[in-house]
Amino acid sequence: MLKIAVPNKGALAESAAQMLTEAGYHQRRNTKDLVTLDPDNDVEFFYLRPRDIAIYVGEGTLDVGITGRDLLLDSGAKAAENISLGFGASTFRFAAPIGAMSSIADLAGSRIATSYPGIVQPYLAERGISADVVRLDGAVESSVRLGVADAIADVVETGSTLKQADLEVFGEPILSSEAVLITRRDAPEPEGFAVFKRRIDSVLVARTYIMMDYDIRVDQVERAVELTPGIESPTVSPLHREGWVAVRSMVPRDAAQKVMDSLFEIGARGILVTDILACRI
Ligand SMILES: Nc1ncnc2c1ncn2[C@@H]1O[C@H](COP(=O)(O)OP(=O)(O)OP(=O)(O)O)[C@@H](O)[C@H]1O
Numbered sequence: 121m122l123k124i125a126v127p128n129k130g131a132l133a134e135s136a137a138q139m140l141t142e143a144g145y146h147q148r149r150n151t152k153d154l155v156t157l158d159p160d161n162d163v164e165f166f167y168l169r170p171r172d173i174a175i176y177v178g179e180g181t182l183d184v185g186i187t188g189r190d191l192l193l194d195s196g197a198k199a200a201e202n203i204s205l206g207f208g209a210s211t212f213r214f215a216a217p218i219g220a221m222s223s224i225a226d227l228a229g230s231r232i233a234t235s236y237p238g239i240v241q242p243y244l245a246e247r248g249i250s251a252d253v254v255r256l257d258g259a260v261e262s263s264v265r266l267g268v269a270d271a272i273a274d275v276v277e278t279g280s281t282l283k284q285a286d287l288e289v290f291g292e293p294i295l296s297s298e299a300v301l302i303t304r305r306d307a308p309e310p311e312g313f314a315v316f317k318r319r320i321d322s323v324l325v326a327r328t329y330i331m332m333d334y335d336i337r338v339d340q341v342e343r344a345v346e347l348t349p350g351i352e353s354p355t356v357s358p359l360h361r362e363g364w365v366a367v368r369s370m371v372p373r374d375a376a377q378k379v380m381d382s383l384f385e386i387g388a389r390g391i392l393v394t395d396i397l398a399c400r401i
Pocket residue numbers: 129130131132170171187188189190191208209210257258275276277278297298
C-alpha cells in the first residue's frame with residue numbers, strides 16, 4: 121500500500137486535499153484526523169506538518185509527500201522533487217526596514233531572522249557573506265521591530281505582511297517555491313507510485329486545458345488546426361452539411377478566448393468550450 125504524506129494545516133493543506141479529491145482519492149472528513157485509509161485505491165494518507173513531510177519521505181518511512189519546494193530544500197532531507205503541483209506559489213526573499221539595505225552585500229555582519237536556516241546559511245556561505253542567522257518559528261516579520269534581527273529571510277506571497285511590518289524586499293529572490301510531489305532520493309520507485317503520479321498528472325492536465333469544439337468549412341481546416349493543434353492531433357469529423365466539418369481539440373485554458381477570436385475570424389462557428397473533468401493523456 122502506497123503511504124502518502126499530506127499537509128495537515130497551513131497554506132498548502134486545502135489545495136493538496138482538493139487535488140487528491142480530484143484525482144479520485146478518499147480524503148479525511150474531519151480536519152483533526154491524522155490518518156485516512158483508502159483501500160479502494162490501495163493508498164493510505166498521513167496528515168503531517170508540511171515542514172516535517174520531507175523528513176518522513178527522506179527516511180523512507182512514507183513513500184510520497186506533498187510539501188513546499190522551500191520546505192524540502194530547508195529540511196536537507198534525502199528526498200527529491202518529482203512534479204510541481206501548480207499551487208502554493210511563493211517567493212523566498214530577504215527584507216529589511218525601508219531604505220536600510222539595497223543588496224545582499226549589505227547583509228555582512230548583520231543578524232538575519234528566518235524559519236529557513238537550511239536555505240539561508242548555504243546561500244550566504246556560497247556568496248562569502250558572513251552574518252548571524254537567528255532561527256525563529258514564525259511571524260518572522262516582527263523580529264526586526266522587536267530588535268532581535270536587522271533583516272529577515274521569509275516567504276513572500278502578496279507582500280502584505282512585509283508592508284505591515286514596514287519592511288521591503290531587496291536583492292534577487294532566493295528561491296521561487298510552490299507545492300511539489302516528493303519521493304525518496306536515489307531509491308527504487310515505490311510500488312503503486314506510477315498510478316498515483318499518473319492520476320496527479322491528469323489533474324494538472326485537466327486544470328490546464330479545456331476542450332474546444334467548433335464547426336468550420338473544409339477549406340479552412342488546415343488553418344484552424346494550426347490554431348488548435350491539441351496534444352496529439354485534433355479530431356475532425358464530417359458534418360451533415362456539405363463542405364463543413366466538426367473539430368474537437370484540447371486548448372490551454374489561458375489561451376482559450378484568444379483562440380476563439382482567431383477561429384471566429386477564419387469562419388469557425390458554434391465554438392464551444394467545456395471543462396475537462398478527468399483525463400489520461
Ligand atoms: N501566503 C503564504 N504564506 C505562507 N506560506 C505560503 C504562502 N503561500 C505559499 N506558501 C507555502 O506554504 C508552505 C508553508 O506552509 P505553512 O505556512 O503551513 O508552514 P509553516 O509556516 O511551517 O507552518 P505554520 O505557519 O503553521 O507555523 C511553504 O512551502 C510556503 O512557500
